[in-house]
Amino acid sequence: MTGAIRRKWNNASVRSKLLIAFIIPTVLILIVNIYMYVSINTMIAKVDEIYVVNVSLNNLSDDLTSIQNSMKDYLESKSTTSLNDYYRAEQDYRNGLASLDLKNSGTAVYAMQENIIHQSENYLQVAGETITAKRGRNVEKYKASFEETVGMYSDLQACIYALNNKQFKKNTSDYSILLSSLRSMEMITILILFFIGIVNVIVVFLMTKSMTLPLIDLSQAANEVAEGNFDVEVEVTEGGDEISVVSKAFKQMLLSIQKYIAEIKDSVLRESRLKEHELVMENRMKEVQLRSLQAQINPHFLFNTLNAGEQLAMMEGADKTTEFIENMADFFRYNIKKIDNDASIAEEITLVDKYVYILNVRFTGEIHYRKHVDEEVTEVRVPSMILQPIVENAVNYGIRDIDWEGHIDLNVYRENGNVMLSIKDNGIGMGQEQIDRILSGEAVGEPSADHAASNGIGLGNVIERLQIFTGRSDVMEIFSEGEGKGTEFVIKVPMHV
């Protein structure tokens, strides 16, 4: 029962709750008011009743006087009117006497009433006899009887007066008591109303507090959210009123906001990482540029010198020398031009061709260079200067110091949507440990500064630039079956970057 009411209360709307919270005390105050109003009215009615007995006794006295007067008048005039008046007065008097009820007014009063009744009986009897004697013209009799009634009349009046007086005294005291009671009651009524009012206010306060407390919590939570604290706990009250609905919605909203914030944070993090990558790339570029600049004096000087040499050779008709010097010049020009741009695979292959030619002139054709190129992928863009450093590495560390014929194979082919650039030598090969170190960037295979054929770019630099360019980590694979079995470097570049 209580549980059902509580559930209904919880599910009621705020308007209904407020309505109930105000209707109940209002109705109660109304009932208390009506009750007190009725009580006070009953008391006032009692006040009105107080002097009713006195009024009756006064009427009785008046009727008695009428009897006596009309009888006297009849005796004097024998008029019918007087007789009628006499009978009427007698009837009124008897009725008044019969209606006199003082049974509950104490023994003394009751005894006095009894006296009056008995005296009245005697009096009316003698008065009747007087009238009868008058009718019978019995002068002596009615004179004597009248004399008797005079005494009885005055006695009766005295008794009625005494009773009236006694009752009046009592009633006056009752009246005073009632009057002072009424005044006190007025005060009590005010106090009671005041008390009930206070109780009601307290109860209504408690009732509305239970309603508004979740609202206050909610507003505090909202304030905290407004100040930027999203980790607030929102108490969701049971039930189905509007406040509960708002609380739930607010909680849901908070969760959503928290989720969005997390997502935004994530994306910002990613962006910043991307920027970081760009910066690293730029750094690497700068590094390459720096190295290039360091080397610039040589290439430019060399380039100009070589051009002069080439012209000299042409004038002299030395064709091989002319070709050699031209290749040299192209090699260095590519170096200067391409370092900070990307290039096509074809350009990269051309550079390797020239490099190998130069080396073969220098080392009298020791390097047997072969290439197999899928011509359809030669326009794919790759970072510049990626093939030459690998070929340089293969020459310097692979086939330089071998006693057998050195071969370098360049293969360009497609595999799984990627362009594979393979440089394979049959040199001294390398162990797995060394392969791992190269791929993890620890042993970057920096070119030796004193090496004549170096352009100054190491394997680490190549791998890093490839990773940044493709956005992938698996950009290079190195295969070697062991010492003396050669090494294969395979660059993996997506067809479309």
Next chain:
Amino acid sequence: MIVGTIIMITAAVATGILFRVITRTMYSVEQEETIGYEKHYAFVAEDSDSDFWQEVFKSANEQAREYNIYLEDLRTGLGGDFSIEELLRIAVNSKMDGIVYSGGANEEVSALIDKAADAGIGVVVLQNDVETSKRQCYVGLNYYELGQMYAIEIDRLIESGTTPGTVDILVDGDMAEGASNLIVMAIEDHLREKTEENGEEVLPEIVVTRIEAEDIFSAEESIRNIFLEKENLPNIMLCVNSVYTRCAYQAVVDYNLVGQIQIIGYFANDTILDAVDKQVIFSTVSIDTDEMGKSCIQALYEYNSMGYTNSYLPVGIEVVDQAKAHQMLAEKTNRK
């Protein structure tokens, strides 16, 4: 919410009950209980306000209650100034079951008593008998016995050195002549015997002064008049009435005649006892008011239930001298 509603309803009901209780307590206008009674007797006394008759009424009322009789003191009840005859007439016309009467004994009274007797109403007369009427019973003193007591006191006075001189006996104008004669006779008889015994003449002159109660203050004035006639001042004053005793006592004090006029009083209320203790009044005769009150009701009750009763019931009397008065006063003080 439920708790709140319960609290409010409880508070409202509690205040309602409180309000009811408070109003009930405040509006405590006494509703006198009407005690049913079997008989209704009237107490009609000439001087019902005096201490003496108040005591008589009190004991009569106590006795009446025992018999489930309502005894109504007509004079007090009616208020106003009614003559004893009027009161008696009201009692008779009110068809009372019995009347206790104490007052004068004139023809009108006698006729009213007869009328009552004819109507079957029993009438008991106290103190002063209405011998000529058809009253059922007389409850009162034996005046000869009273006279003898006075005589003994006079004797004691004379023995203590008071000159016999004149003895003035103050009696009610209403008192039957026979009664006062009995008192005088008893005193004379006693003193004559005394003279015969001692061979010494101690017979004082005995004067009877009848105080006519023409109006309410006439008794006091009449007594004052005695004191004003200085050449005829009595030596001993006998008061056969409690009011006369007090008047005489006051006059003796006022006229500085203490010791010169010896008073022998009647009744023993606090004032009189105090005066006896101080010897302003030599001694007083105490009437057993309790016996008087009870006897009259018993007689009426007997008459109502049996149809007859004793025609005379005596009331005990005793002399209260200084020692006795002192003792009685002490007892009263202790009782308080």
